[in-house]
Amino acid sequence: xxxxxxxxxxxxxxILRYAKARGREREGILDEFVAxxxxxxxxxxxxxxxxxxxxxxxxxxxxxxYNAKVEFALLDVWKVANRIAAKRLVPxxxxxxxxxxxxxxxxxxxxxxxxxxxxxxxxxxxxxxxxRAGPRxxxxxxxxxxxxxxxxxxxxxxxxxxxxxxxxxxxxxxAHCGQSxxxxxxxxxxxxxxxxxxxxxxxxxxxxxRQVSKAIVAARQRFPFPLLxxxxxxxxxxxxxxxxxxCQRHGITxxxxxxxxxxxxxHVEQKNGAVVRGLVGYDRFATKAAHAQLARVYRLAxxxxxxxxxxxxxxxxxxxxxxxxxxxxxxxxxxxxxxxxGVLPPAQRAxxxxxxxxxxPLQLRRELDRELERLWALAAPDPRRAPExxx
Numbered sequence: 001x002x003x004x005x006x007x008x009x010x011x012x013x014x015i016l017r018y019a020k021a022r023g024r025e026r027e028g029i030l031d032e033f034v035a036x037x038x039x040x041x042x043x044x045x046x047x048x049x050x051x052x053x054x055x056x057x058x059x060x061x062x063x064x065x066y067n068a069k070v071e072f073a074l075l076d077v078w079k080v081a082n083r084i085a086a087k088r089l090v091p092x093x094x095x096x097x098x099x100x101x102x103x104x105x106x107x108x109x110x111x112x113x114x115x116x117x118x119x120x121x122x123x124x125x126x127x128x129x130x131x132r133a134g135p136r137x138x139x140x141x142x143x144x145x146x147x148x149x150x151x152x153x154x155x156x157x158x159x160x161x162x163x164x165x166x167x168x169x170x171x172x173x174x175a176h177c178g179q180s181x182x183x184x185x186x187x188x189x190x191x192x193x194x195x196x197x198x199x200x201x202x203x204x205x206x207x208x209x210r211q212v213s214k215a216i217v218a219a220r221q222r223f224p225f226p227l228l229x230x231x232x233x234x235x236x237x238x239x240x241x242x243x244x245x246x247c248q249r250h251g252i253t254x255x256x257x258x259x260x261x262x263x264x265x266x267h268v269e270q271k272n273g274a275v276v277r278g279l280v281g282y283d284r285f286a287t288k289a290a291h292a293q294l295a296r297v298y299r300l301a302x303x304x305x306x307x308x309x310x311x312x313x314x315x316x317x318x319x320x321x322x323x324x325x326x327x328x329x330x331x332x333x334x335x336x337x338x339x340x341x342g343v344l345p346p347a348q349r350a351x352x353x354x355x356x357x358x359x360x361p362l363q364l365r366r367e368l369d370r371e372l373e374r375l376w377a378l379a380a381p382d383p384r385r386a387p388e389x390x391x
Contacts, residue, residue: 002036002037002038007037007039010033010036010037011033011037011047011048011051012051014029014032014033014048015048015051017029018030018033018048019048030044030045030048033048065115066115066119066123066127067112069108069109069112070112070115070116070119071127073106073108073112073113073116074116074119074124074127074128075128075131076100076106077089077093077096077097077100077106077116078128078131079365080096080100080308080361080362080365081096081308081309081310081361082278082304082309082365083132084274084309084310085125086121086122086124086125086128087121087125087312087328087331088310088311088312088331089124089310089331090119090120090121090124090331091310091330091331091332092308092310092331092332092333093116093117093119094117095308095333095336096308096361097113097116097117099308099359099360099361100360100361100362102357102360103360103362103363105360105361105362105363106362165195165228165341165343166193166195166196166198166225166338166341166343167193167195167223167225167226167227167228167229168193168194168195168228168229168231168253169191169192169193169194169223169227169229169230169231169268170191170192170194170231170232170265170267170268171189171190171191171192171216171230171231171232171238171268172189172190172232172233172265172268172269172272173187173188173189173190173204173207173212173235173237174187174188174190174272174276174277175187176188176280176283176284176285176286176294177284178282178283178284178379178380178382179284179382180284180382180383182383183286183383184205184206184286185206185284185285185286185380186203186204186205186206186285186286186290186291186294187203187204187205187206187207188201188202188203188204188276188280188294188298189201189202189203189204189212189215189216189219190268190271190272190275190276191216191219191223191268192267192268192270192271193223193225193334194267195337195341196334196337196338196341197267197271197311197313197333197334197337198223198224198306198334198337198338199271199275199302199305199306199334200219200222200223200302201275201276201298201301201302202215202218202219202295202298203291203292203294203295203297203298205288205291207235207237208237209236209237209240209242209243210242212237212238212243213240213242213243213246216230216243216246217246222302224338224344224348224352225338225343225344227250227252228252228253229252229253229254229255230243230247230252230253230254230255231255231256231257231265232254232255232256232257232265233256233257233265234256234257238256239256274309275301275305275309279297279301279368279372280294280297280372280375281376283376283379283380284379284380284381284382285375285378285379285380286380287378287380289378290375290378290379290380293371293374293375293378294375296371297368297371297372297375300364300367300368300371301368303359303364304361304364304365304368305334306333306334306335307333307334307335307355307356307359307361308333308359308361308364309333309334310331310332310333311331311332311333311334311337312328312329312330312331313328313329314326314327314328315327315328315329335352335356338352339352339353
């Protein structure tokens with residue numbers, strides 16, 4: 001069966017031939033047209049003698065509400081926010097604009113400011129779509145199971161832990177090995193608080209138990225709240241006597257996820273991509289100079305990630321037949337979620353607020369970009385390709 005569009009195209013193709021033809025030739029053209037279109041013969045004759053006027057769709061001309069000034073302002077804020085999704089950016093637009101205005105980095109006239117702050121998520125997503133980068137690469141999995149103490153460390157799934165209070169964290173390692181796991185290479189320790197999304201990252205020289213445990217002790221000092229629980233995967237860098245004994249001494253609950261179930265560590269896995277890979281990328285880093293530079297990057301990055309990187313939390317997960325519907329809360333930064341949790345003493349909360357007021361997000365981004373450029377200059381060659389390059 002031909003579509004209406006195809007019928008119109010066929011009519012335009014045969015109408016001139018039909019007008020010039022006579023006798024049996026015209027009758028043959030008519031027969032073919034009727035057979036192809038399925039029209040009634042009388043209606044087909046009418047169309048060939050009186051073709052319908054060409055239809056032109058009238059485009060609805062709607063005045064543009066968000067002009068170039070609003071779009072450029074949105075782009076400026078989006079870049080400062082590390083190019084996050086619109087559904088995370090828009091709920092925190094006002095906080096970003098106020099912070100940039102406070103430090104003289106953004107100057108908007110009243111009309112542009114009002115339009116920017118009234119923008120919907122779908123509109124922001126549409127305006128930002130042409131500026132998004134393409135898909136990024138993927139890293140290699142380097143987790144090796146640790147059998148020691150598995151029976152002593154309980155398994156926890158995503159439904160077993162009370163994550164209402166800050167202090168329960170998921171921990172993981174991200175390998176900076178490039179495309180080869182040969183030789184020694186740097187790793188990033190990622191610790192993410194479940195309740196607030198507060199994330200601390202540290203550079204680790206290798207995956208030895210000593211280096212990883214040392215990094216966890218250092219990360220614990222950076223959190224503004226007590227560490228109550230640690231949940232890791234089943235890698236031997238975590239499942240070992242050193243970390244197990246440390247958690248027992250300090251009253252920290254130590255649990256592990258189910259083998260090969262990344263969803264059990266969904267919070268830290270998300271930060272592995274958004275923070276570690278989003279900043280550092282997928283190059284290989286293997287030297288002490290790169291380790292020192294990566295540590296500097298993370299000391300700078302913790303401030304924008306904590307104070308200016310909104311996160312969303314899953315609040316409902318329902319299944320409708322084969323379709324899963326997820327509902328998330330309004331995006332908030334880890335700093336905002338920690339303030340709302342009400343677990344900080346008044347003095348510590350005042351110090352945190354004062355620090356936030358002093359931070360210039362655009363200046364932080366400039367400094368971070370400079371340190372990242374220095375880090376990328378220290379990327380090491382792939383050990384498997386190095387001999388070929390030398391030859």
